[in-house]
Amino acid sequence: MSLIEQENGIFPAVCPLDCPDTCGLLLHKEQGRIVKVTGNPDHPITGGAICNKVRNMTERIYHSERVLYPLRRVGAKGEGKFKRISWEEAVTEIAFRYKALITEHGPETILPYSFYGNMGILSVDGMDRRFFNRIGSTRLQQGICNAAGNAGFKYTMGFGGGTIPEDAAEAELFIVWGGNIVSTNMHMIPIIEKARKRGAKLVVIDVHRNRTGERADWFIPLYPGTDSALALGMMHVLFDRGLVNEAFMAQYTVGHEELREHVREYTPELVSSITGVSAEDIVKLALLYGETSPAYIHIGNGLQHHDNGGMTVRTITCLPALTGQWLVKGGGAFKSNGPYGTVDSKALERPDLRPNPDARIVSMNQLGDVLLKLDPPIHALFVYCANPAVVAPETNKVEQGLLREDLFTVVHDLFITDTAKYADIVLPATSTFENTDLYTSYWHTYVQLQEPVIPAIGESKSNVETFKLLAEAMGFEEEAFKETESEMIQAALQYEDNPYLKGVTYEALKDRRFVQLNMEERAHYLERLTTPSGKIELFSAQLAEAGLPPLPTYVPLHEGYDGQRRPDQEAAYPLMFISPPNHSFLNSTFANVPKLMSLEKEPTLQIHPEDAQPRGIDDGDRVMVWNDRGSFVVKAVVTAKMLPGIVVSPGLWWEADGGRQRANALTPSRLADMGGGATFFSTVVDVKRN
Ligand SMILES: Nc1nc2c(c(=O)[nH]1)N[C@H]1C(S)=C(S)[C@@H](COP(=O)(O)OP(=O)(O)OC[C@H]3O[C@@H](n4cnc5c(=O)[nH]c(N)nc54)[C@H](O)[C@@H]3O)O[C@H]1N2
Ligand SMILES: Nc1nc2c(c(=O)[nH]1)N[C@H]1C(S)=C(S)[C@@H](COP(=O)(O)OP(=O)(O)OC[C@H]3O[C@@H](n4cnc5c(=O)[nH]c(N)nc54)[C@H](O)[C@@H]3O)O[C@H]1N2
């Protein structure tokens, strides 16, 4: 009997959310309905504990506002008025419109916009890709999350994967740099706490004292976008005090002599004036790092959402190469461990189906401009697993683009999100517990299989089914559109180019649910670095070719201040604006779940007393935050959790939450220095009482 057919019982599942932990779950079913979601104690890394968000997952999947049927717009764009139609009508209309648009404007007039609302490999890198490849649509550069940082890590290391959690457990020093792992990577916390019991230290470096900073042995606040200067100051001290590992550098790196010379100028005094960290603390941090082993650096995602985000991560990634920590079990650094689990993307996505391999590529971070200015224009947008009207930078432009009468927009989602409100057709999506899918993690090293535990709710369909139907309606006859989920999983896993995947098979997953990657391969980590030199590149000729500094360098933000460039209060926009994820939502997912909304209470702006006082702002006042791109009004929280000059508004709230906070109305769509990354946090604003 399949899991769906069993009315009662406890069944294994996988958390599909864009979260590093990728927990093993247990779904408790009574009379065919999931009544409780708990952690799977058998999962070797995530165990029985899960976050509060997913403990409340039943509220999301059985939400009264879930989209149950395909819908066609009847009101004005953005008004959110729809009428029920059948799947056949919906699919026929989409195919009809697409064919007409392709005839008139060519296939690149169609743009898929997706991200990882569901991390299932089949859902977001599978049948959907085949469909848009076969069409020959414009391609989307998916730089919204970690692109700059991952590129920076790779310029230094070649390969993207870093230290794995089992090894990190052995560290004596944990530096969490620009992330908030209490909220965003909760299973790292017990690992750190266990180590602390035997004396290990936790240092948190961030622009505001977030929940993780509250727990730290030492919290170091600094100005946004100045982390590379701090790392260079640490390098200055490490070289100066002879705390570098000369033998390691000679064997495994290129450019250490150039770097040694280069960092002479980054004295603690200079770095202090840039970062806002005192010169004594810079020396103390460098000594702590240089004298503690194993020393693990957890590079968060927050610090790379900046103009200089790539260089920042590249620079931090060089630190363990100076001290030789890359050779020490538990040392090194982590940015994303996704690369260990790389599957065969060609087999899954089938780029060979594409009639135009050189089709244009646009950045998802510039969706507003893409919809408003691209020439020849986009006439059809297909959004799935993403909510750009909330999460994309410069949302006012995105909104204007979505309002275009000559844009045919389809949104496939579980809810009428702020984006779906602008759709011409809304298609109902299943939740992951209704699907078959394959999950890897970007933190731990277990691959997991999801099988449907409940039947599809209403008339919702998975991404795989939806794109199969659309392919059929378009008349695509290739075998690729007939493959089953299990065939796709097998094709994805049969990938000899990735030695870590050896032994991970569909059969093993069916049998055990989670199967570890072949981590013995990590013994060869330093021998197989894929930089041009095969070594850790402290000096990168590739970066020079790309027009960037070849050595780690502090490059000030295009939009923002550091300690040396702090404006007076008279400046047009004297404050830096940071909008990090909050604890109870996942990006904008859960921002419509009453229980989790009530835990977050309401959107706020944290402002330093020194910035509040001259503006006559008291704790609890309504304040307006604005810049040239937009504005919103929220409650002020006066706090000294950050340095003066920085304001913080956590969480990505929906417009339906009263239009109270639209963080991305203020954020820029400039691209970061590397990887086409997003620059959410390189934003200046002003604030006044409302
Ligand atoms: N609860 C929850 N969990 C999540 C998410 C969520 O929305 N909510 N989102 C998921 C996703 S998609 C991702 S990518 C991860 C991200 O999770 P993390 O890797 O933890 O990264 P962020 O939470 O984006 O990091 C935000 C932190 O970066 C800090 N920051 C901003 N600018 C700078 C800077 O210049 N320097 C330094 N040092 N710090 C800076 C902010 O103050 C904030 O504390 O979390 C995932 N998990
Ligand atoms: N200001 C600011 N903006 C940010 C960030 C920030 O820190 N600050 N963080 C950025 C980061 S790191 C990221 S990763 C992005 C995330 O941005 P998005 O990936 O757009 O994340 P969500 O808002 O969670 O939207 C995911 C959507 O996918 C839908 N979904 C879930 N499962 C399925 C499915 O199986 N099929 C379909 N069709 N849909 C599904 C969900 O219902 C939800 O509406 O946001 C970015 N935006």
Ligand code: SF4
């Ligand atoms: S959101 Fe993250 S911590 Fe929460 S259950 Fe999912 S994977 Fe685990």
Ligand SMILES: [Mo]
């Ligand atoms: Mo992300």
